[in-house]
Amino acid sequence: MLPRSITRRRLLRAGGGVALGAAGAAILAACGETQVVEVERIVEKEVPVEKIVEKEVAVEKVVTKEVVKEVAVDRIVTVVIEQPIGKPRVRLRGTGPLGTAETGIFDKLLSETQIELDHVEQPYAATYQSLLINLSQGGSAYDIASMDDPWMPQFTEFLADITPLYQGFGWVWPDPDMIPAIVNLGDWPPGKYGPRAVPNIGNIQSFAYRADVMENLGVEPPKTWDDVAEYSTKITGDMAPDLYGYTIRGQPGNPAMTSFLPIMRGFGRDVIDGDLNPQVNTEEGLAALDMVVTLKNLAPPGVENIGHHELGKLMYTGLAAMSGDVWPDQLLKMYTPDLSSVVGKIEVLPEPAQPGADHANMTGVWLFGVPQGSENHEAAAEAIHWLTQAENQKENMYANNWPPVRFSLMDDPGLLADFPFLAGIKNAASVAVPRPRTEHYSIVEEIVGRHVSAVIAEQESVGDAARLADEEVRVALEEKGAYS
Amino acid sequence: MLNVLRRRSGGDVRAIAKTPWWETHLRFFFIAPSMVLLAVMAVFPAIMSWRMAFSRVNFKLGELEIEPIGFANFTKAFSDNLIIGSTVRTAVWVLVVVSAEIVVGLFIAFLMSKLHSRARMLFTAALIIPLVLPPVSVGAGWLVMMDVNFGVLNYLLSLVGIEPLLWLADDRTALASIMLIDIWQASMFVFILMYAGILSLPQDPYEAAAIDGASPWQIFRDVTIPLLRPTFVVVLLLRTLDAARIADRMLAMTRGGPGSSTETVTLSIYKYAFIHFNFGYASALSVMFQVVLIILATFYIRRILRT
Numbered sequence: 001m002l003p004r005s006i007t008r009r010r011l012l013r014a015g016g017g018v019a020l021g022a023a024g025a026a027i028l029a030a031c032g033e034t035q036v037v038e039v040e041r042i043v044e045k046e047v048p049v050e051k052i053v054e055k056e057v058a059v060e061k062v063v064t065k066e067v068v069k070e071v072a073v074d075r076i077v078t079v080v081i082e083q084p085i086g087k088p089r090v091r092l093r094g095t096g097p098l099g100t101a102e103t104g105i106f107d108k109l110l111s112e113t114q115i116e117l118d119h120v121e122q123p124y125a126a127t128y129q130s131l132l133i134n135l136s137q138g139g140s141a142y143d144i145a146s147m148d149d150p151w152m153p154q155f156t157e158f159l160a161d162i163t164p165l166y167q168g169f170g171w172v173w174p175d176p177d178m179i180p181a182i183v184n185l186g187d188w189p190p191g192k193y194g195p196r197a198v199p200n201i202g203n204i205q206s207f208a209y210r211a212d213v214m215e216n217l218g219v220e221p222p223k224t225w226d227d228v229a230e231y232s233t234k235i236t237g238d239m240a241p242d243l244y245g246y247t248i249r250g251q252p253g254n255p256a257m258t259s260f261l262p263i264m265r266g267f268g269r270d271v272i273d274g275d276l277n278p279q280v281n282t283e284e285g286l287a288a289l290d291m292v293v294t295l296k297n298l299a300p301p302g303v304e305n306i307g308h309h310e311l312g313k314l315m316y317t318g319l320a321a322m323s324g325d326v327w328p329d330q331l332l333k334m335y336t337p338d339l340s341s342v343v344g345k346i347e348v349l350p351e352p353a354q355p356g357a358d359h360a361n362m363t364g365v366w367l368f369g370v371p372q373g374s375e376n377h378e379a380a381a382e383a384i385h386w387l388t389q390a391e392n393q394k395e396n397m398y399a400n401n402w403p404p405v406r407f408s409l410m411d412d413p414g415l416l417a418d419f420p421f422l423a424g425i426k427n428a429a430s431v432a433v434p435r436p437r438t439e440h441y442s443i444v445e446e447i448v449g450r451h452v453s454a455v456i457a458e459q460e461s462v463g464d465a466a467r468l469a470d471e472e473v474r475v476a477l478e479e480k481g482a483y484s
Numbered sequence: 485m486l487n488v489l490r491r492r493s494g495g496d497v498r499a500i501a502k503t504p505w506w507e508t509h510l511r512f513f514f515i516a517p518s519m520v521l522l523a524v525m526a527v528f529p530a531i532m533s534w535r536m537a538f539s540r541v542n543f544k545l546g547e548l549e550i551e552p553i554g555f556a557n558f559t560k561a562f563s564d565n566l567i568i569g570s571t572v573r574t575a576v577w578v579l580v581v582v583s584a585e586i587v588v589g590l591f592i593a594f595l596m597s598k599l600h601s602r603a604r605m606l607f608t609a610a611l612i613i614p615l616v617l618p619p620v621s622v623g624a625g626w627l628v629m630m631d632v633n634f635g636v637l638n639y640l641l642s643l644v645g646i647e648p649l650l651w652l653a654d655d656r657t658a659l660a661s662i663m664l665i666d667i668w669q670a671s672m673f674v675f676i677l678m679y680a681g682i683l684s685l686p687q688d689p690y691e692a693a694a695i696d697g698a699s700p701w702q703i704f705r706d707v708t709i710p711l712l713r714p715t716f717v718v719v720l721l722l723r724t725l726d727a728a729r730i731a732d733r734m735l736a737m738t739r740g741g742p743g744s745s746t747e748t749v750t751l752s753i754y755k756y757a758f759i760h761f762n763f764g765y766a767s768a769l770s771v772m773f774q775v776v777l778i779i780l781a782t783f784y785i786r787r788i789l790r791t
Contacts (some may be wrong), residue, residue: 004786129758138546161687252652252741253759290550302632304653304742310631446759454743455585457655 033344050309052084071339105392109314114384116191117144118152124254128442131155138373143380149365152197154439156188159196159369165305165381173198185434186367197367200393202403205262205362206428208315208326208334211347225266225291225352228322232298235321245394246295247320249311249465250304250456257449259311261362261435263295264288266324268357271438271448276468276482282447289455289462296456304457316340324351327364328403348424350431361428362435365405439475447472487524498612530789536767557768567769569744570752572594573659577748578727584667585723586716589674594704596675597682604632608679615672623736626665652738655745662733662746670726674719681715682708714788 071311106117120142123129128151134141135158157262166173173195174183179202184190186197207222214234215223220227232245249255257271264271267282279285296303300319303311312330314320320343326348333339334346350359367386368376386392392411396402398418403425409415410426435441454460460468477483500657506513535550537557540548561567592611596604629636630651638648651661689711694702731750734740738749740755755775757766 065614066690125758132543132761136543136546137548179485250742252743253739253755255739293725301634301648302650302653304650304655305658305738306653307739317634360634443760448753450741452746453741457653457654457742459743459745479762 035166062077097378103394105387108392108442109383109386112318113382113386115379115386117383129142130286135159135371135373138174139371140373140375142371143374144384145369145371146200147197147365147367147369149367150343150445151362152185152367152442153188153437153441155369156186156193156302159193160370160372160374160377161194162186162196162370162381163194164199165377166385167272167354167371168378169382169385171385177312177408179405179407179429181432182365182405185363185365186369195311197369198388199365199367200384200388200402201396202364202366202426202429203328203329203353203403203424204403204426204428205324205364206326206331207262207324207349207351207361208322208331209349210318210321210345212345213321221347221349222322222352224354225263226350226354228324229294229298231258231293232295236298241300242298243318244314245298245322247299247306247311247314247323248292248295248303248456249306249325250296250453251307252453253446253449254453255307256451256456257445258362259323260288260292260448260452262324262351262360263291265360265433266351266357267291268354270354270436272444272473276440276477278444278448278473280451280473281466281470285349285466286462289452289466292455293462306454311383313348315457316342318342328421328425329401331425332401332419335419345412346369346421346430348421350428358433359431360433363432365434366396366402391428418439428457438482440480443476443480444473447476468482485579494618505726516539529620530741533767534771536763536769539764541763557765558772560756560765561769561772566744566747566752567749570749571746574728574730574749577659577663577730578724581663581666581670581727582720582723584663585671585674585717588671589719590666590678590712592671592675593682594708596679611672611675614669615676615734617669619669619732620736622665622669623733630661652746653742655742658738658742658746662737666727666730666733674723677715677719678712681712685711691696717784721781721788724780724784727788728773729782734741 019245043460049225054073106119110116127146128148131142131145131147132149132154133156135145138158145159155392163173174180177254178199180201182199183195185199187193187195209221211221214231217231219227219231222231228246234241234246236333261271264280264285267284267288269279269282270287271280271285280289281366300314303314306314308327309332311320311323311325312327312333315323315326315330316334316339331346331348334342335344337343351361353359368387370380370384374380385395388405390406390408391402391405393406394412394415397409397415403422404410404415410422410429416422436444438444448469451465451472452458455462455465523703537555538777539550539557540553540554542551596607599607611656630632632638632648632650635651637651641648650657652658679782685708690703693707698706729750730748731754734746734748737753740751749769750773753766753769756762756769760766
């Protein structure tokens with residue numbers, strides 16, 4: 001018998017039937033899938049003698065039966081008889097230092113905890129934007145947010161409290177081995193919401209200088225910004241174009257502001273005060289901007305448009321002798337023989353400060369938080385806890401150059417031998433100050449950073465830049481209701 | 485129900501079936517997904533954008549707080565020095581890059597049309613390369629080449645005894661340097677359209693001009709250019725709209741600096757939206773920018789329809 005001809009209607013019906021069938025099969029398959037696995041792991045933990053626990057734990061609609069048998073006073077063996085396929089997949093949104101992450105550590109996380117970490121990398125600004133939108137709207141797209149510390153005032157109310165999450169596992173928070181100044185960055189306003197984030201990367205800005213150049217000059221390392229200007233004048237005057245005294249970032253916004261803030265603080269004032277009043281157009285602010293102009297004139301040509309990577313390059317190629325805007329990833333390059341012409345010549349110090357002012361190295365610490373909208377709070381907390389353990393932080397230092405946040409690692413002889421600058425970072429951490437703690441900091445940074453850039457590019461005079469920066473900051477913060 | 489009549493090849497007409505309603509309206513089912521997508525991805529955001537333009541927008545946990553404030557966001561723009569500067573800069577940008585790209589694109593297209601077909605293929609393939617590169621990658625590449633201390637451009641200049649240029653680091657040359665990159669890349673787009681236009685021109689006017697003894701320049705000026713007018717208008721429309729929206733290149737290369745010397749309207753809007761998180765003001769700026777572009781586009785489209 002000949003096959004019937006295929007009409008359009010018949011084709012559509014057949015296609016619809018196939019699609020419905022496929023969808024039904026997929027739904028059925030998704031409903032009941034479990035896998036029986038037997039896993040034996042040894043957990044070191046003190047438990048009462050002769051204790052047998054049998055409990056049922058619901059994990060994503062699938063019942064997990066866990067039997068715990070005591071075999072020794074200080075060791076228990078956990079036999080998981082039945083469990084769903086893997087734990088919930090945890091999505092981490094990361095950037096900055098995370099952007100270059102080697103994923104080996106995530107493979108280890110999977111093998112040791114059965115938590116699969118889906119790592120989303122984005123540039124700094126894009127991460128901030130998407131996190132703010134996602135977290136503020138209670139979205140569940142991410143289970144772990146990796147955040148720069150200035151973002152914390154904006155994000156804390158959108159994050160879950162770390163303490164009960166950790167307590168659920170029997171872990172202590174805050175961890176006494178972590179540097180308290182860094183741990184406190186995750187709690188804003190202090191005590192209001194409770195700790196909302198766990199520090200992971202001890203990124204601290206530091207003042208780096210060429211020890212050999214100072215030795216040739218016959219001077220002690222600079223302690224004040226006046227020292228820096230004086231030594232830079234000598235260096236640039238004697239050695240340019242082969243070596244310049246100082247380097248600074250001139251790109252508007254975050255780069256220029258990050259170079260400017262330690263100078264302004266070194267003159268004894270912050271860019272905004274505790275009541276969010278702008279402070280650039282003050283005696284100290286104007287002096288700091290004058291210092292920026294002085295240092296810019298002693299810097300290699302082109303600093304008007306350089307950012308983080310270019311500044312690091314000026315240091316590790318030996319073109320600049322000092323900078324107060326150096327971060328651990330740049331230090332690593334300065335200590336890498338394949339890249340650097342200054343290996344072993346760079347020393348790290350707290351930021352200079354004028355007499356009477358405090359040294360103020362800026363924190364750029366990265367913290368992990370669990371968004372309130374996440375549907376996997378426990379797994380996220382477990383992953384964060386695992387990633388911030390000493391052993392894994394040490395591994396991260398080797399794999400990703402993520403500086404640790406633990407005292408025990410800052411003093412670790414092995415790490416210090418491999419990363420000599422860690423001692424300097426520890427000193428810098430001891431005087432580190434976060435950027436102004438307000439949810440409006442990004443606005444302040446963008447406005448002041450634009451005017452500092454204009455001063456560096458000689459587009460605006462120091463007086464005009466200071467006045468305009470303060471005026472614009474005040475207007476922008478008023479619109480945000482910051483003064484009401 | 486309708487009876488569908490189908491005329492067979494033999495000429496007889498017969499009713500073949502009663503057509504169910506869903507088949508008579510099948511076209512709507514096919515269009516529906518794209519219409520829904522369009523509504524979700526374009527119409528809804530546009531409505532939200534207009535609504536936000538007249539409001540103060542605050543982020544609260546799980547909600548957007550939208551408080552109507554009338555025209556305040558619009559009036560603010562007229563006293564915002566950053567926006568006034570960005571607008572002037574964007575206008576200069578559009579004027580310079582679009583003009584230069586048309587001249588360069590047309591010149592290359594004209595030269596190519598004179599080449600042997602094999603050479604044409606080879607050169608066309610080579611010339612298209614800049615066009616397929618993402619603007620951010622292009623920006624990153626040129627940023628390295630224009631580095632004052634380590635860039636290849638200053639090195640090449642030094643070989644011929646020219647002092648290093650500050651390129652992106654000088655507020656007097658930064659915008660011009662980015663223009664140069666845009667012209668290098670987007671001229672190839674103009675070239676493609678112009679080249680297609682030239683190849684499709686009728687040959688009769690050329691033969692007539694040759695018989696009349698016209699010189700090559702006269703033929704180009706009095707025959708080619710007038711015949712290419714429709715192509716010119718299309719190129720102008722597309723390039724003007726695209727050039728006016730420039731932001732990514734600046735973001736990748738200068739962040740709008742030094743100072744604000746390379747900040748364009750869309751970059752300012754981006755900063756107000758995603759750094760200041762002032763969605764109300766950013767939406768008002770977007771709406772005004774949209775209106776200007778729609779007026780420009782309407783003007784060009786009317787020209788196209790006339791030609």
